[in-house]
Amino acid sequence: MRVEFAFILVALSTGADCGRYTPPTNPREYDFPYTSRVPNVRDLIEHAGFRHDQYKVITGDGHILSLHRLSPPGLHSKRRGVPVLFVNGYCFQSEGWMGLGRNTSLPFILTDLGYDVWLGDERGSSRSIGHIKYSLDDVRTYSYTFHEMGIYDLPAFIDHILRETGHDRLLYVGLSLGSGIFTILESELPAYRQKVIGAVFLGPAIHLTNWQDGSLIYYGILRVFDSMIEAQIKMKKWLLLANEPVIKTALQSCSLVPVNLYLSGCLTGIGLNFGRFTGNMNATTGGVQLASVVTSTSVFVSKHLFQVLKTGEFRKYDYGNKKMNMLMYGTEKPPKYDLSKIKTPLLVMYGSVDNMAAPDAVERSIEDMTSSPMERYLLDNFNHIDFLFGRRAPKEVYVRVVDFFDRLTASYRPNNIVDQSKPANTGVTRRDKN
Numbered sequence: 442m443r444v445e446f447a448f449i450l451v452a453l454s455t456g457a458d459c460g461r462y463t464p465p466t467n468p469r470e471y472d473f474p475y476t477s478r479v480p481n482v483r484d485l486i487e488h489a490g491f492r493h494d495q496y497k498v499i500t501g502d503g504h505i506l507s508l509h510r511l512s513p514p515g516l517h518s519k520r521r522g523v524p525v526l527f528v529n530g531y532c533f534q535s536e537g538w539m540g541l542g543r544n545t546s547l548p549f550i551l552t553d554l555g556y557d558v559w560l561g562d563e564r565g566s567s568r569s570i571g572h573i574k575y576s577l578d579d580v581r582t583y584s585y586t587f588h589e590m591g592i593y594d595l596p597a598f599i600d601h602i603l604r605e606t607g608h609d610r611l612l613y614v615g616l617s618l619g620s621g622i623f624t625i626l627e628s629e630l631p632a633y634r635q636k637v638i639g640a641v642f643l644g645p646a647i648h649l650t651n652w653q654d655g656s657l658i659y660y661g662i663l664r665v666f667d668s669m670i671e672a673q674i675k676m677k678k679w680l681l682l683a684n685e686p687v688i689k690t691a692l693q694s695c696s697l698v699p700v701n702l703y704l705s706g707c708l709t710g711i712g713l714n715f716g717r718f719t720g721n722m723n724a725t726t727g728g729v730q731l732a733s734v735v736t737s738t739s740v741f742v743s744k745h746l747f748q749v750l751k752t753g754e755f756r757k758y759d760y761g762n763k764k765m766n767m768l769m770y771g772t773e774k775p776p777k778y779d780l781s782k783i784k785t786p787l788l789v790m791y792g793s794v795d796n797m798a799a800p801d802a803v804e805r806s807i808e809d810m811t812s813s814p815m816e817r818y819l820l821d822n823f824n825h826i827d828f829l830f831g832r833r834a835p836k837e838v839y840v841r842v843v844d845f846f847d848r849l850t851a852s853y854r855p856n857n858i859v860d861q862s863k864p865a866n867t868g869v870t871r872r873d874k875n
Contacts (some may be wrong), residue, residue, distance in 0.1 A: 460844035462550055464835040470542045471832040473726040479693050479733050482509055482560065482568075485539040489549050490514060498601045499573060500564070500593040502585075507568035508598055509535055509560040510605075511552045522555040523612060523638070523850050524602050528595070529734070530617025530646060531587075531746060532682060534567065535560035537616070537734030540829040547614070547839050554843065557606060561598040563590045563622075565680070565738040583679035586745035586758045587618060591625025599636055608855045612846055613640040613785075616828055617798060618746070620645030621755065624810075628782040639786040639849040641842050643828040644798040646746075647780070647806035651753035659796055662714060663750060670743045682737045692732035716794040716824025721831030730830050753802065755780070780809035787815045788845040790838055792823030816845065 465471075474480075474488055486493040492512040497505055527538050527548060538560060539546045548558045562569045564585060575582045602611055615623050620642035626633055652663045673681065682688055722730075745758045757775040760766050766773055787810070791803040800819060807817060820827075820837055828834055 460840065460847055461554055462835075462840055462843040464840065465544050468832075471545050471835070472542055472723065473540060473730050473830070474542065475729050475733070476726055477693075477729065479689055479729055480536065481733075482535050482539075485536060485733075486511055489539070489543045489546075491549070491552060492516075496601065496605075498597045500597040502589065502593050503573040503575075504564045504585075504593065505569065505571040505573065506564060506594060506597060507562040507566075508601060509562075511548055511558045511560075513552060521557040521606065523610075523846075523853065523855075524557040524559060524606050524608055525551055525612040525614060525846070526559050526561055526598055526602060527614045528561045528563065528598070528616075528619035528622070530615075530619050530644075531742070532736055532738050533616065533734045534562050534736040537730075537829045540730050540734065541832070541835065545832075545835045545839075547834075547842060550835075550839055550843065551846070556612070556846070559598070559602050561594070562736075563594050563619075563738075565742060566736040570680070570737070580677070580679055583739040583741065585739060585741060587622055587742050588625060588745070588758060590618075590742070591622040592629050595622060595626045596630065596633065599633065603636065610636055610638045610853070610855070612638050612849070614643070614842070615640065615645070616643045617646040617825065621647045624755075624780055624783055624806075625778055627785060628779045631782060634784055637785050638853060639788070639845065641845065642787060642789045643838065644791055644795055644825050645789060645803055645806060646749075646798050647755045648802045648809070649749050649753055649755075649797075650799040650802045652750045654753070655796065655799075659714070663747070666743075667747050670740055670747065673740050674744070679740055680737050681740050681743050682735065688735060689732040692728050692735060694728060714796055715826045716792060716796045719794060719822045719824055719827060719831070721823070721827045721833050723830070723832065727830065731826075734829070755806070780806065781811045783810045783813045785813060786849060787813050787817075788841065789815060789817040790820055790828070790841070791818075792820050792825065792827060794822060795825045797825045816841075 480488070483493045486509070492514060494510045494512065496508045496510070498508050499505060527535065529535060529537050538548050543549055548560065552558045565583065570577065570582070572582045599611060603609060613623060623640055623642070624647055652660055670681065673679075748759050749755055754777055756777050757770065759775045760769060763773040766775055770776055789803070789807060791798055791800060793800060807815070818841065823831065823833070828838060
């Protein structure tokens with residue numbers, strides 16, 4: 442039976458101010474700093490006053506990934522606070538984590554509080570396309586699903602961060618499929634439980650709602666997207682959203698439309714996918730925010746995700762014939778990922794109007810994660826991208842993330858810190874509560 446920190450809580454608009462982070466009262470501090478130009482990850486980090494360092498990481502199967510580190514100005518020591526790895530969702534890249542202001546975006550908040558923040562771009566995203574052996578026009582460069590993100594990309598990120606920092610454990614934040622691949626890591630590679638102190642799942646895409654159980658319009662959009670994926674595979678075009686500049690330009694132009702973002706014709710389909718417009722996102726910068734985060738992925742990652750959408754169950758990749766499945770898995774049907782193997786302490790937050798990670802699907806995932814100590818919050822009137830761009834996120838989401846991490850790390854002492862000349866210190870100072 443799961444040991445839960447808290448029963449399910451419905452977070453209303455009042456939020457839960459507590460701990461070391463207090464969201465600003467000035468509404469302007471929630472504004473995205475770019476209104477016309479689409480920024481990249483370096484732009485966002487340096488505009489906020491931090492140093493940006495980019496690393497190239499090689500996975501166990503030879504893929505070349507990008508990993509970004511935030512540093513306070515003038516800090517060059519490897520010895521810092523507890524590392525935090527952020528991994529975004531399907532067709533999203535690291536820029537999305539910095540989708541609000543300087544004092545209201547989660548990576549900046551955690552860096553200010555002494556954490557050592559890292560942002561990972563999974564394989565197939567624009568900065569993580571490449572292989573040490575295969576060329577960019579070789580299908581083998583793209584022959585993977587999100588399973589490989591869990592068993593190769595996350596271990597590569599984690600091991601690099603721990604080597605670079607000298608820590609023996611880190612914290613994790615995943616949005617959407619970034620949460621799903623973490624469950625793959627723990628269920629398939631249980632040794633990595635010893636390397637993670639705790640994890641935050643935001644709008645987790647694990648079990649999903651069967652696509653036929655959603656609205657007729659949502660189902661229609663998914664059918665069109667599914668057909669597009671299959672057509673690209675037949676044409677041997679292995680990268681979905683490969684024409685990224687055109688897509689970014691189209692999304693950016695939506696910020697120029699003088700009507701509400703989700704009433705704009707160019708974003709109607711996106712709005713229906715993410716969940717109905719909640720008013721949390723700034724319509725005047727929404728197109729630029731979305732343009733900054735959208736990226737490419739392999740068609741096979743997309744095909745795997747749509748298999749989950751068609752069944753509602755978080756299973757391994759279906760090769761399409763019983764013989765191949767028998768060869769790969771020993772069963773005619775691909776097995777479910779064993780979520781009972783997830784034992785890391787979790788903070789799970791999900792939105793009441795999220796189409797992509799609907800409450801019923803998230804709650805089925807929670808029910809299967811029977812071994813994990815867990816806090817969970819159902820956020821009222823929250824959709825899928827409100828976790829990144831919603832102006833209520835700092836008060837209702839990020840305050841809880843900071844408090845969760847502070848509690849987990851209050852007694853943590855790294856075993857293998859690089860600099861042993863000083864007492865071990867996580868870089869996090871707990872504030873006494875009255």
